[in-house]
Amino acid sequence: MACGLAIFGQRQGVSLAGSSIRDRLLADRRALLDLGTRNRLVHIPLRTKNIRAIEIVEERSTNVFALLGAGKRLSFLHSESASADGASEDGSSGQGTAVAPDDDESGSHKKHTDTKLQTKLSAEGLQKRLLDIWYDARTIEEEQGVNILYLAFGLLKWFEDDKSEVERLAPLVLLPVRLERSSAADRFHLVSRAEPPSTNLSLQAKMDGEFGIKIEDFGDEDEVDVAAYLAGVGATVSGKGRWEVKPNAMVLGFFSFSKFLMYRDLDPENWPADAGLDEHPCIKGLLNDGFEAPDPIVPDDGKIDSVIQPIAMHHVIDADSSQTIAIEEVARGRHLVIKGPPGTGKSQTITNIIAAAAAQGRTVLTAASMPECDREAFREPIWDRADDVVEIVERGERFAKLRTAFDAAFVEAAWNASLDQCRTTLAEKGDSWFRLFSGRYRAQIGLLASYLKVPLPKTLAQRLLLVDGLIGAQAARRAFEELQTAGKAAFGSAWRGERSDWARLGSLSSWWSAFSERDLPAGARERLSRIRVSDEDRQSFDSFDASFRSARSTLDGLV
Known part of the structure; x- marks a missing residue:
């Protein structure tokens, strides 16, 4: 059988005499630390000539x-x-x-x-x-x-x-x-x-x-x-x-x-007393007990076609025999680790695994695609109401755009001014030949001009448009201010009021709303908030994303 990648999913029981799971976990955790002086978080060599x-x-x-x-x-x-x-x-x-x-x-x-x-x-x-x-x-x-x-x-x-x-x-x-x-x-x-x-x-x-x-x-x-x-x-x-x-x-x-x-997340003291990290079945299996070895779905000397019918495959990218077995293992609910050097088809296999899951009507949540966020805030109950979070971002983004636009035309004091009377006076007397003889009209025009950074528009239509725009922007600000507490709860340290990074917050709310209506397992958000993705993991998922997009483009062309 051609083997384009190695599959590790069945580990026999391993005896680690004298070493508890907690000890193994702490030892592996310490290996992550780099506290030497070559780490710039420990020492910055400012006198080095070529330092970046x-x-x-x-x-x-x-x-x-x-x-x-x-x-x-x-x-x-x-x-x-x-x-x-x-x-x-x-x-x-x-x-x-x-x-x-x-x-x-x-x-x-x-x-x-x-x-x-x-x-x-x-x-x-x-x-x-x-x-x-x-x-x-x-x-x-x-x-x-x-x-x-x-x-x-x-x-x-x-x-x-x-x-x-x-x-x-x-x-x-x-x-x-x-x-x-x-x-x-x-x-x-x-x-x-x-x-x-x-x-x-x-x-x-x-x-x-x-x-x-x-x-x-x-x-x-x-x-x-x-x-x-x-x-x-x-x-x-x-x-x-x-x-x-x-x-x-x-x-x-x-x-x-x-x-x-990752070092801090792996600290057993940071986990709940009733759900200790060293008591998790996967951790116990990886560090001490091993995993029960199920029978392979295809023996080493067996034929694939009699076990995995070609008509039952949902591959969108070519797969060799070892990749096909890995895809079938996942489709049958087994847990496994796929490992191999670059170019052995790991990303393509993930693409086919997702296609097979989709064909079964299942939802696939890719942890590496989760946008950066305040993990503590992501655990808040408000995320159970995804539409409310989306509304926070939409209101904030709308007000931020209005704020930028009208700050170019109005001074800061205009945002707290009531322009209803000004608007009424302009509408009633703005077209009248006798408007200049009206003290009320002259006072409101003077008031409007005092709030402007730009010259007063010449025509009545332009003046009304400017006033109506600011009144609308003031209403948008009030609507946004009503959501300050909710915004802080949802986004935590990433929340900066009207100065928030709306693209960043929007990417998180859009990402989660795509899943919140689906049948996600209980506690999915809690588990996601604890996941840390390394730079190497992100590179692998970027490679997968490129493969997946290519496959989808090819599939769209065939349909």
Whole structure:
């Protein structure tokens, strides 16, 4: 029998003397950790010349955090004292003296509240570094589906022991960001991805495990006080000689959490007491007990056609004998793992498995296709009413578009103004030859003009259209504000009110609404909220998605 892939689904009982399931789980879990100093979450080598990172200097971290949180686009300033290759005049890589801050108090305040970020790099070095980071960030997100570009706020200076002279620097608060530019000739801007900041989970684990120092998470994840958090960490490490927190140190660079998130999810203490992870049948089978070996549906020397009738196959892509058996195994309800090197047909087999399930009238839920979200919020009861969640997003998206459109024409005060009387007066007297003699008409026109950023329209029709539009936008805002509590419950830390990322929230609500009307098993949402998909898994599913789309296109052409 030709074997295009290996199938592992029947594991005989394995004896692991002296090792409990919990011990095995904890040992495998520890293997996920990378707490060495090569991990940039543990140490950022700022003095390395070719590092893909940019140090921000002469700025206040709280001001920068607030500007990004307000949706501001920040640009970068080069150092006048850096050499052409990007290094500073003292010869170190990016460690030179930046442009000196303004001496007077007003100048210093202006410097720290503008939208320009000072760096230590030369003009040429800064642009090259920004281009490299932008290209790498875009490539990683396109190929792996994840963002690992963060702006780090605050650095912990620490040493591996009391005798060490090697200074280590670890980030404390990490905010997801992205670099943007409108054209190749335009400068780069830094913007927030409207996602919540994170504490440094890897650093917390290292400090706790090796030094007995517990660095806490944020007290309130909805309203993060960066200054207070950094001060708290400083107090926590104050007992260690030479250790200190640099609250205004900031670094733009790449930081990956994926393995640590899996490490935390596999902690038995994070699971309910009555549903322990180490008591789950699949975990017990994988780590200790093994699985009962059922009889193969086709013996090694057997003929497939007598067992799997060709007319009963629902393949939409060609499959060899081993793939056909794997597809039939799944169709009969068996659990198995399919493993093989690239090019052996794993994605095509998954495509055929889904086609077979669809032919049986079954629903297939692909966990890797689940959009990124606040997993805790996804467990909230409001998700039982998918239509309500969709309505939240639709109202929010509609108001956001109206807000953008009318902010270009009206000042902020207009949003809270009552324009009913203005509208009535315009409709009654706007066409009259004697309107200019009416004090009421002149007062309402003056009021309307005071709310405008643009010139007052000439014609009555244009004026009415403008007023009616704002009245409609005000109504949309009131309707949206009624859903603030529900929106926060549904989306958790991803909820930013009218500044929410509506494309992101919409992708989650649309994805779930496609399944909520189906007969999903009890607790499906709870289980989905606990699933973490690795970068490698996403790559595999992207490959599958391409195969599936190709097969569907071919099938559509035949129908």
